[in-house]
Amino acid sequence: MIWNPSPNFGERTLPITMLVLHYTGMKSGAAAIDWLANPASKVSAHYVVDEDGQIVHMVREEQRAQHAGLSYWRGITDCNSASIGIEIVNPGHEWGYRPFPEEQMAALVPLVAEIVRTYSIPPRNVVGHSDVAPARKEDPGELFDWERLAKLGLAVPRPTRNLVDPGWGDAAFLLALERYGYGIADGPKAVVAFQRRFRPENVDGVIDGQCRAILWSLLLEHEGGPAIG
Secondary structure, eight states: OEEOOOSOEEEOSSOOOEEEEEEOOSSOHHHHHHHHTOTTTOOOOSEEEOTTSOEEEOSOTTEEESOSOSOOBTTBSOHHHHEEEEEEOOOHHHHOOOOOOHHHHHHHHHHHHHHHHHHTOOGGGEEEHHHHOTTTOOOSOTTSOHHHHHHTTSSOOOOOSOOOOOOOOHHHHHHHHHHHTOOOSSHHHHHHHHHHHHOTTOOOOOOOHHHHHHHHHHHHHHSSSOOOO
16 A cells, blocks of 8 residues: 555544545546645545555545545535545546456455444445435446445445335435435436446436335335335
8 A cells, every 4th residue: 555645635523434435537547646636636535546456545544535525425414524535546437437457346345344344334334426426426337346345245235135116206216215315406316326326237317117126125124114105
């Protein structure tokens, strides 16, 4: 692990209860690290994981990095204060989005595991940038291997049980999505973010029976059962 400090940090006002995963969305890892270390950028992350597996530590965990921006998750509106942020080097949707290589994932998994263990972060609070900022962000995107984390208990798995369409209308679906944790100020973008996370093979923004069934199962398994009409 390389220490390359960023000046862009502050003091936390909340305990650490979340881990937010990003992609860098720049043409190269070097460019991303330079930007995160530049005081003019006013952005940072605690860690950057390069495609070859090299980890760069940029902000100490006890400090508040500036990675999530305007965000919301499960009632938290200052996700920066409540989270550790990891940037995963990938050009992103703008510069040639591609799968995350094995060397990168092999380095990321133990880093996530150590953070989750240290702060007792529940799987439902290991999220993507698009989950906490659906109106603005797409990362880490539909190619990220969430199931690899889920198999180790580090993230919520895609449901395979209780896949029954509850028959919600679109408004009820959004209320259920909010109950699970998403901000729904921009409903269509929240639906897309949910699909990127839990149905990445078809990110079309359409609330269909499969989406309803997946969300129903998530509520049953993680929220004590849905109370949505």
